[in-house]
Amino acid sequence: MNALHLKKGSSKHSAYDLKNPLGDHLETHTLTVLVDNEAGVLARVIGLFSGRGYNIDSLTVAEVDHEGHLSRITVVTTGTPAVIEQIKAQLGRMVPVHSVHDLTVEGASVERELALVKVTGTGEKRVEAMRTSEVFRAAVVDSTLESFVFEITGTPEKIDAFVRLMVPLGLEEVARTGIAAISRGT
Amino acid sequence: MARIMTGAQIVVQALKDQGVDTVFGYPGGAVLPIYDEVFQQNDIRHVLVRHEQGATHAAEGYARSTGKPGVVLVTSGPGATNAVTGMTDALMDSIPIIVLTGQVPTFMIGNDAFQEADTVGITRPCTKHNWLVKDTDRLADTIHQAFHVATSGRPGPVLIDIPKDVQFADGEYVAPEKARTSHYQPRVKGDIDLITLAVEAIERAERPIIYSGGGVVNSGDRASQLLRELVAATNFPITSTLMGLGCYPASGKNWMGMLGMHGTYEANMAMHGCDLMLCIGARFDDRITGRVDAFSPDSFKVHIDIDPSSINKNIHVDVPVIGDVGHVLEDVLALWKERGSKTSAGGLDAWWRQIDAWKDVKSLAYRNSEKVIKPQYALERLEALTKGRDRYITTEVGQHQMWAAQYLGFEEPNRWMTSGGLGTMGYGLPASVGVQIAHPDALVINVAGEASWLMNMQEMGTAMQYRAPVKQFILNNERLGMVRQWQELLHGERYSSSWSESLPDFVKLAEAFGCKGIICKDPADLDDAIQEMLDYDGPVIFDCLVEKHENCFPMIPSGKAHNEMLLSDAAMSDAIDAEGAVLV
Numbered sequence A: 001m002n003a004l005h006l007k008k009g010s011s012k013h014s015a016y017d018l019k020n021p022l023g024d025h026l027e028t029h030t031l032t033v034l035v036d037n038e039a040g041v042l043a044r045v046i047g048l049f050s051g052r053g054y055n056i057d058s059l060t061v062a063e064v065d066h067e068g069h070l071s072r073i074t075v076v077t078t079g080t081p082a083v084i085e086q087i088k089a090q091l092g093r094m095v096p097v098h099s100v101h102d103l104t105v106e107g108a109s110v111e112r113e114l115a116l117v118k119v120t121g122t123g124e125k126r127v128e129a130m131r132t133s134e135v136f137r138a139a140v141v142d143s144t145l146e147s148f149v150f151e152i153t154g155t156p157e158k159i160d161a162f163v164r165l166m167v168p169l170g171l172e173e174v175a176r177t178g179i180a181a182i183s184r185g186t
Numbered sequence B: 001m002a003r004i005m006t007g008a009q010i011v012v013q014a015l016k017d018q019g020v021d022t023v024f025g026y027p028g029g030a031v032l033p034i035y036d037e038v039f040q041q042n043d044i045r046h047v048l049v050r051h052e053q054g055a056t057h058a059a060e061g062y063a064r065s066t067g068k069p070g071v072v073l074v075t076s077g078p079g080a081t082n083a084v085t086g087m088t089d090a091l092m093d094s095i096p097i098i099v100l101t102g103q104v105p106t107f108m109i110g111n112d113a114f115q116e117a118d119t120v121g122i123t124r125p126c127t128k129h130n131w132l133v134k135d136t137d138r139l140a141d142t143i144h145q146a147f148h149v150a151t152s153g154r155p156g157p158v159l160i161d162i163p164k165d166v167q168f169a170d171g172e173y174v175a176p177e178k179a180r181t182s183h184y185q186p187r188v189k190g191d192i193d194l195i196t197l198a199v200e201a202i203e204r205a206e207r208p209i210i211y212s213g214g215g216v217v218n219s220g221d222r223a224s225q226l227l228r229e230l231v232a233a234t235n236f237p238i239t240s241t242l243m244g245l246g247c248y249p250a251s252g253k254n255w256m257g258m259l260g261m262h263g264t265y266e267a268n269m270a271m272h273g274c275d276l277m278l279c280i281g282a283r284f285d286d287r288i289t290g291r292v293d294a295f296s297p298d299s300f301k302v303h304i305d306i307d308p309s310s311i312n313k314n315i316h317v318d319v320p321v322i323g324d325v326g327h328v329l330e331d332v333l334a335l336w337k338e339r340g341s342k343t344s345a346g347g348l349d350a351w352w353r354q355i356d357a358w359k360d361v362k363s364l365a366y367r368n369s370e371k372v373i374k375p376q377y378a379l380e381r382l383e384a385l386t387k388g389r390d391r392y393i394t395t396e397v398g399q400h401q402m403w404a405a406q407y408l409g410f411e412e413p414n415r416w417m418t419s420g421g422l423g424t425m426g427y428g429l430p431a432s433v434g435v436q437i438a439h440p441d442a443l444v445i446n447v448a449g450e451a452s453w454l455m456n457m458q459e460m461g462t463a464m465q466y467r468a469p470v471k472q473f474i475l476n477n478e479r480l481g482m483v484r485q486w487q488e489l490l491h492g493e494r495y496s497s498s499w500s501e502s503l504p505d506f507v508k509l510a511e512a513f514g515c516k517g518i519i520c521k522d523p524a525d526l527d528d529a530i531q532e533m534l535d536y537d538g539p540v541i542f543d544c545l546v547e548k549h550e551n552c553f554p555m556i557p558s559g560k561a562h563n564e565m566l567l568s569d570a571a572m573s574d575a576i577d578a579e580g581a582v583l584v
C-alpha cells in the first residue's frame, strides 16, 4: 500500500491509451489540402503521416494554380474520429499549407479516380473484356491483337468493380491515379 | 534601388536587419564565405562553440532567456547532423532558433560530394519548417520568412540550407519590410464566445485549478503579468508544468508547486479532484497526465493554446480556445471586469481548506543527513544563498533536474532553462553559456548531473574563451541517477550500466580548462563552498558529492493516475505493474 492506501497494481491501463469520447470506431475521410508548390512539400505531408502513424489510403497531388504556385493534395485516410481531427490539425499547422478541407463532413462532394487497365487474351475472353468495358464506359486507349489498355474514370468503387471483372479475363496490370475530389455546388 | 550583394553578404545583412546580435556557430568548408563576411563586421558577435550540438543548445538558452530567437551557423554534412539533437529539442519545447547550414554547391548536390548530407531531408521532421535556397535572389526573402516562421504561432526551430555557390553568387537584397508577407499567420485572438464560456466556468467553479505551461513564457512578459492578474482576481490555486516555472512567482500565495510525474502532492491531487481546469499554454503531455483515462475525471476543462493540434490530442477538453495566451488572457480579464464577475466564494474556501490539508502532507520533505550531502539539501542551500540575485538556472536531465524544479523557486519567467520535451542530457552546460552571453552580468548556474554534464563538457572551452562566468553545479551521485531509480522500481534492482565509472577529477578538469574547481562532500562545508563559487569571478566547476542512492519523490509511476502518487521509498516496491513497465 502506498501513502494513499491504494491497492498495489490497481491500474490496468496504459498512460498512452487514448480513450476518446469521440469513439474508437474507424472512419474514412477525404481531405483536400491546398499547399505551396515548393520543393519537398509532398515529402513533408507524407512524413507527417508516417511519423505520426496515420494511414494513407490514397494520395494525389498536382499543381492547380500555376501563377500562385499552389498544389492541391487529395488524401484519403482512415482513423478514429479523434485521429482524423488530429490529422486535420497537424496538416493545418504546417507552414506551406493554406487550407485543409474535410470533404467527408463538409457537405456533398464528388470523387473521381482514373485507371489504366491492361488486359491480355484472345477469343471469347477478349470479346467479353470489350463488352464489359462498354458497360463501364471505359475507353480503349491502346490495343494489339492480344491486348487492350482501357481507360476508366469513376468512383474508386466503380474502378474496383471493373478491375475485379477483368481478373478472369486476363488482367495484366493496373495503374490508378488515386482520388481527386471536390465539393458540390458553390 | 536594388542592392546587389553576394549571398554571404546577404546572410549577414539579413541577420543584422533582423536585430541579431549574436550567432553561435562552427565553421567549415561549406560556410567559409559567410564566415568571411562575419569576420569583416562588428555588429554581430560570433561565438565559437566546441561542438555544433553545443551551438544549438546555447542558442536555445539565449532564446529562452531573452525572448528573442537564437541563431546558429554551421557547416554542411557533419556540422548539420550534429545540430539535429538541438533542433529536435527546440521543436519539442517550442524554442525559436534559426539554424543556417552550409551545403555543397548546387551543381554537386546529389553526387555524394564531400561533406554532403541531405540536410533538409534529415531535418524536415525536427524543424518547424526548412528551406534549401538554390538562388541567391531568394536568399534574403527566405531568411526573413524563417524569422517570421520561427517566432510566430507556436515558436520552433527553422533551418536554411545554403549551398556554397549561392553564397558566392550575386543577388538582390530585400529588407525585412520589403519581404513577401507570408500566408503563415497563426491566429492570436481567441474566439470571444468560447472565452465567454471560460469566464462563466470561472464564475461557477468551486474546485478550480490553473494549470499553466511554457506557452505563457513564449507569449511574453505581458502574458505572465496577465496570468498573475487572473490569479489575483480569482484567488484560484495555480500549478505549472516544468516548462512554465516562473510565470507565476514561487513566492506567490496561490502557488502549489510543479505538477506531473515529480510534481507536488497538492498540485496533483488538486488536478485530480478539481471541477474546473484552466489549462493555459500547456499541452497535456504524458508526464503531466499520467494515466489518461483516470486524468481529472470530474473536471470541466478549458484549454488555451496557440497550436490547434494541441487541442484534444491527449485529453478531450470542453472549451478549446485557440489563440495566444497573452491575447486570450487580456480578453478573459476584460470580460471578467465588464461582467463584474465574482467567484464562488464559499466553494473556494472549502477547496482551499482541502488544498491546505494536502499541503500538510509535505510531499517535498526528505530525510536530511549530517554525514552526507543530500541533493535536495544542496539545492535548498543554493536557493538560500542566491535568493534575490539576478539569477538564471539551466539544468541537465535526470534526478537533479527534477530536484532543481522542486527546490528552487522562480519568481520571473525566462529564468529557468531546461530540456523538457526531449529530455536531452548535455543541454545544460551549453545552454548556460548561451544564457550568460545574453546576460553578461547575471548569475547563471547549470544544475547538473555528473553523467549529463560530461556529454557536452567541451563547452567549458567556450565559456573560458568568451569569459562567460557560468557556474556548473554538479550534483555528483556517481550514478545515472534517474535510470538507477527506474531500475530499482521496475527491474528488480538490477543496475545495468547505470553507474558513472571512471569519472574525471572535476577539480583537475577545471584547472585544465583554466577555470576554478571546487569539491565538497561534507554538509558542514557546503555553504562556504557555494559562497566561494558565487564569489569567484569566472567559470566554476563545482563537484558536489551527494548521496548516491537518493530517489526523487513524489512520483507518479508510469501508467498510474494522479492520486496514485508515491511519496517515499517505502511505497516503491511493486508500484508499477507489467503494463506500466512498458511505458517510458
Ligand SMILES: Cc1ncc(C[n+]2csc(CCOP(=O)(O)OP(=O)(O)O)c2C)c(N)n1
Pocket: B396, B397, B398, B399, B400, B401, B423, B424, B425, B426, B448, B449, B450, B451, B452, B453, B475, B477, B479, B480, B481, B482, B483
Ligand atoms: C542524451 C540522452 N541519453 C540518455 C538519456 C536517458 N537518461 C535520462 S536521465 C539519465 C541519467 C542522468 O544521469 P545524471 O546526469 O548523472 O543525472 P542524475 O539522474 O544522476 O541526477 C539518462 C541516462 C537521456 N535523457 N538523454
Ligand SMILES: [Mg+2]
Pocket: B398, B449, B450, B451, B475, B476, B477, B478, B479, B480, B481
Ligand atoms: Mg548522476
